[in-house]
Amino acid sequence: MTTQTPRGDTRARIVDVALELFSEHGYEKTSLRExxxxxxxxxxxxxxxxxxxxxxxxxxVDSMSAPIDEAIAWGREQxxxxxxxxxxxxxxxxxxxxxxxxxxxxxxxxxxxxxxxxGTRFKERMINLTRLxxxxxxxxxxxxxxxxxxxVINVTHFISEAVEEEQCGNEPVDPESRQAVALRVALDVxxxxxxxxxx
Amino acid sequence: MTTQTPRGDTRARIVDVALELFSEHGYEKTSLRExxxxxxxxxxxxxxxxxxxxxxxxxxVDSMSAPIDEAIAWGREQxxxxxxxxxxxxxxxxxxxxxxxxxxxxxxxxxxxxxxxxGTRFKERMINLTRLxxxxxxxxxxxxxxxxxxxVINVTHFISEAVEEEQCGNEPVDPESRQAVALRVALDVxxxxxxxxxx
Amino acid sequence: MTTQTPRGDTRARIVDVALELFSEHGYEKTSLRExxxxxxxxxxxxxxxxxxxxxxxxxxVDSMSAPIDEAIAWGREQxxxxxxxxxxxxxxxxxxxxxxxxxxxxxxxxxxxxxxxxGTRFKERMINLTRLxxxxxxxxxxxxxxxxxxxVINVTHFISEAVEEEQCGNEPVDPESRQAVALRVALDVxxxxxxxxxx
Amino acid sequence: MTTQTPRGDTRARIVDVALELFSEHGYEKTSLRExxxxxxxxxxxxxxxxxxxxxxxxxxVDSMSAPIDEAIAWGREQxxxxxxxxxxxxxxxxxxxxxxxxxxxxxxxxxxxxxxxxGTRFKERMINLTRLxxxxxxxxxxxxxxxxxxxVINVTHFISEAVEEEQCGNEPVDPESRQAVALRVALDVxxxxxxxxxx
DNA sequence: AATGAATGAGGGTTCATTCAT
DNA sequence: TATGAATGAACCCTCATTCAT
Numbered sequence: 001m002t003t004q005t006p007r008g009d010t011r012a013r014i015v016d017v018a019l020e021l022f023s024e025h026g027y028e029k030t031s032l033r034e035x036x037x038x039x040x041x042x043x044x045x046x047x048x049x050x051x052x053x054x055x056x057x058x059x060x061v062d063s064m065s066a067p068i069d070e071a072i073a074w075g076r077e078q079x080x081x082x083x084x085x086x087x088x089x090x091x092x093x094x095x096x097x098x099x100x101x102x103x104x105x106x107x108x109x110x111x112x113x114x115x116x117x118x119g120t121r122f123k124e125r126m127i128n129l130t131r132l133x134x135x136x137x138x139x140x141x142x143x144x145x146x147x148x149x150x151x152v153i154n155v156t157h158f159i160s161e162a163v164e165e166e167q168c169g170n171e172p173v174d175p176e177s178r179q180a181v182a183l184r185v186a187l188d189v190x191x192x193x194x195x196x197x198x199x
Numbered sequence: 200m201t202t203q204t205p206r207g208d209t210r211a212r213i214v215d216v217a218l219e220l221f222s223e224h225g226y227e228k229t230s231l232r233e234x235x236x237x238x239x240x241x242x243x244x245x246x247x248x249x250x251x252x253x254x255x256x257x258x259x260v261d262s263m264s265a266p267i268d269e270a271i272a273w274g275r276e277q278x279x280x281x282x283x284x285x286x287x288x289x290x291x292x293x294x295x296x297x298x299x300x301x302x303x304x305x306x307x308x309x310x311x312x313x314x315x316x317x318g319t320r321f322k323e324r325m326i327n328l329t330r331l332x333x334x335x336x337x338x339x340x341x342x343x344x345x346x347x348x349x350x351v352i353n354v355t356h357f358i359s360e361a362v363e364e365e366q367c368g369n370e371p372v373d374p375e376s377r378q379a380v381a382l383r384v385a386l387d388v389x390x391x392x393x394x395x396x397x398x
Numbered sequence: 399m400t401t402q403t404p405r406g407d408t409r410a411r412i413v414d415v416a417l418e419l420f421s422e423h424g425y426e427k428t429s430l431r432e433x434x435x436x437x438x439x440x441x442x443x444x445x446x447x448x449x450x451x452x453x454x455x456x457x458x459v460d461s462m463s464a465p466i467d468e469a470i471a472w473g474r475e476q477x478x479x480x481x482x483x484x485x486x487x488x489x490x491x492x493x494x495x496x497x498x499x500x501x502x503x504x505x506x507x508x509x510x511x512x513x514x515x516x517g518t519r520f521k522e523r524m525i526n527l528t529r530l531x532x533x534x535x536x537x538x539x540x541x542x543x544x545x546x547x548x549x550v551i552n553v554t555h556f557i558s559e560a561v562e563e564e565q566c567g568n569e570p571v572d573p574e575s576r577q578a579v580a581l582r583v584a585l586d587v588x589x590x591x592x593x594x595x596x597x
Numbered sequence: 598m599t600t601q602t603p604r605g606d607t608r609a610r611i612v613d614v615a616l617e618l619f620s621e622h623g624y625e626k627t628s629l630r631e632x633x634x635x636x637x638x639x640x641x642x643x644x645x646x647x648x649x650x651x652x653x654x655x656x657x658v659d660s661m662s663a664p665i666d667e668a669i670a671w672g673r674e675q676x677x678x679x680x681x682x683x684x685x686x687x688x689x690x691x692x693x694x695x696x697x698x699x700x701x702x703x704x705x706x707x708x709x710x711x712x713x714x715x716g717t718r719f720k721e722r723m724i725n726l727t728r729l730x731x732x733x734x735x736x737x738x739x740x741x742x743x744x745x746x747x748x749v750i751n752v753t754h755f756i757s758e759a760v761e762e763e764q765c766g767n768e769p770v771d772p773e774s775r776q777a778v779a780l781r782v783a784l785d786v787x788x789x790x791x792x793x794x795x796x
Numbered sequence: 797a798a799t800g801a802a803t804g805a806g807g808g809t810t811c812a813t814t815c816a817t
Numbered sequence: 818t819a820t821g822a823a824t825g826a827a828c829c830c831t832c833a834t835t836c837a838t
Binding site: 023024025026028029090107108109111114115123127140143144145147148149151155156158160161162163164166173177181182184185188189191192 | 222223224225227228283306307309311322326338339340342344346347350351354355358359361362363365373376379380383384388390391
Binding site: 032 | 827828829831832835
């Protein structure tokens with residue numbers, strides 16, 4: 001008597017599977033047939049829920065927007081200070097913690113994303129975030145550091161995955177300390193923002 | 200009797216144009232027709248010089264190997280020290296300086312590269328480099344930092360491009376100081392390697 | 399308790415909208431989704447009222463049959479004479495006056511109609527009409543003229559539309575005189591029927 | 598030893614077969630697969646010769662332009678007179694004589710053609726022709742008659758085909774007299790151009 | 797009287813690749 | 818050292834249609 005398709009939430013399942021495949025094989029190399037097959041439906045079924053392949057991607061991205069927007073909103077209400085700057089990094093890191101697959105996807109599919117309109121929207125969000133991390137009159141280096149700092153959060157996650165895979169007689173690393181490392185490195189990068197170049 | 204195409208080195212021109220297009224639109228979305236068109240030859244001509252599309256990519260990657268291999272070779276002959284570690288970062292940065300397009304390509308086409316055998320070879324090289332940056336008994340954090348440090352070099356280059364694009368009435372930033380910033384950030388990240396976690 | 403859709407006559411509204419779209423974009427290029435959308439219902443709703451797409455078309459055609467059948471019926475009871483012939487043309491023209499969209503559709507979708515069984519029925523009707531326009535022993539030219547005459551009625555309507563669109567600072571032409579022109583031209587063509595070829 | 602594909606003129610053969618199928622089943626209902634199949638090649642082969650399905654159609658249409666353009670060119674050099682008007686009709690009729698399939702296609706696929714850019718070009722040509730058929734200060738009726746006259750040429754051809762098919766114990770009609778009838782009818786319609794409305 | 801979800805068939809198009817010349 | 822012609826597989830997408838509710 002139980003339904004075979006685990007609920008009417010096909011739309012959500014599509015987004016799920018799509019993200020999984022997109023992040024694994026890339027957006028271009030993932031065909032709608034693969035997505036449909038893995039879901040046990042027809043390609044045409046996807047088109048009942050999404051107007052276009054790009055639309056599926058947009059659906060994915062939207063599911064990531066919330067935490068970033070919240071971080072931006074919070075940041076806008078604070079006066080600038082190094083503590084606020086660090087807090088933004090922290091909030092960003094936290095917000096992204098359970099969205100690693102999406103982050104990987106974003107990082108590894110830039111050429112696609114860049115040309116796909118959804119990319120512009122994401123980019124703008126990131127730029128806004130970085131602006132809140134910079135002091136009143138940021139130098140070029142300040143701005144680069146802000147951007148790199150956030151990106152380090154992203155990158156570190158899957159770098160540490162790779163590091164773990166590499167011959168590891170060691171103990172498996174728990175997710176929290178992985179995140180802690182990411183945060184530490186990101187804050188390192190952010191720390192020099194606003195300080196005079198000591199070159 | 201003079202050659203009709205500027206030089207007979209069509210092969211090199213193919214690699215050139217291919218890299219340009221691959222890095223701009225991505226490997227998957229770049230068709231051989233586009234490459235051929237921009238070169239003013241036929242698709243079939245490409246097949247005279249390369250056996251497959253993947254082969255072109257291999258050609259590209261090979262042209263990047265040298266400086267990394269040299270850095271590895273150099274590093275292997277030095278006993279480990281923080282100075283050596285920094286020097287490796289420096290050499291890597293320098294070697295990559297005029298290969299930014301390739302770096303971008305590598306970064307932005309991971310899903311493709313991962314599945315393309317040429318990726319494995321590149322990854323191994325990078326791992327070797329990072330190993331030389333780590334002390335004798337690296338912690339997990341040490342290893343992550345080493346990897347992130349190198350990746351920061353890559354990432355910073357095109358992050359700063361983006362930062363420049365963003366509205367700035369300021370002076371255009373010259374390539375050297377761009378590289379200097381990249382290096383500084385990378386060294387920041389590397390600096391804590393080997394130090395006890397002060398969390 | 400009032401009906402939610404203006405009237406319960408959805409069926410008629412479907413035929414209406416369908417004809418509008420069929421005549422504008424053609425039968426093949428008009429999808430059931432477009433029809434449904436414009437009506438504010440679902441595709442599936444159409445299937446409550448019609449068994450197939452072709453059925454909708456049949457519905458359309460049927461709504462046009464009456465005046466032609468009447469003209470035929472009338473013609474059959476008259477003995478042939480040039481006056482009767484002209485009267486048939488007149489009645490046909492009048493009957494079609496408020497069915498221009500349908501005429502256009504018929505004219506411009508012949509390949510479809512030809513293969514759709516509804517086409518045969520319509521064609522037969524037209525042939526019957528032309529027969530009544532021909533004298534007792536029609537020559538080939540007589541028969542052609544009869545057919546062309548009727549077709550001129552159809553064609554003229556949307557030709558004159560096109561002519562109006564074409565740049566003319568002149569007064570907009572009222573429908574009646576448009577019809578008058580159509581009729582005049584059609585009668586011109588019919589006039590020579592039965593006369594010896596004066597070639 | 599003879600080549601199986603009857604020559605390297607694939608491009609021309611495509612146009613040929615395409616026109617045949619387009620005019621028989623309509624543009625929309627004719628799939629590239631059908632065209633390819635009948636030619637004994639792959640769909641992809643069509644794309645070597647034409648960029649698009651629409652392009653095939655454009656190829657077809659271009660092959661019809663010449664005689665019309667010539668008629669226009671000739672007409673432009675003559676001062677207007679009823680004789681010139683009739684001569685234009687004659688030249689048009691002659692030019693179209695061996696292009697009946699194309700004419701049929703044009704007539705029966707208006708909805709498609711209208712939206713296909715190639716339609717605009719054709720329409721302009723026809724308008725130009727009709728302008729040459731009108732006197733200096735044409736009334737609305739004059740302009741309609743000019744347009745109808747030309748269209749009668751087109752229509753008559755396949756009307757008379759239909760008339761022949763219809764039960765014909767009679768002798769088969771030879772093409773020349775068919776054309777003669779068409780011309781006669783068209784000239785009938787044109788004759789009243791410029792005369793005061795005798796309504 | 798109508799909908800939501802899905803399907804199967806087919807559409808036009810693009811691609812990497814081949815091969816005789 | 819290249820090209821012209823072609824292919825086979827796959828792609829994204831659309832459509833008419835169905836059926837349980």
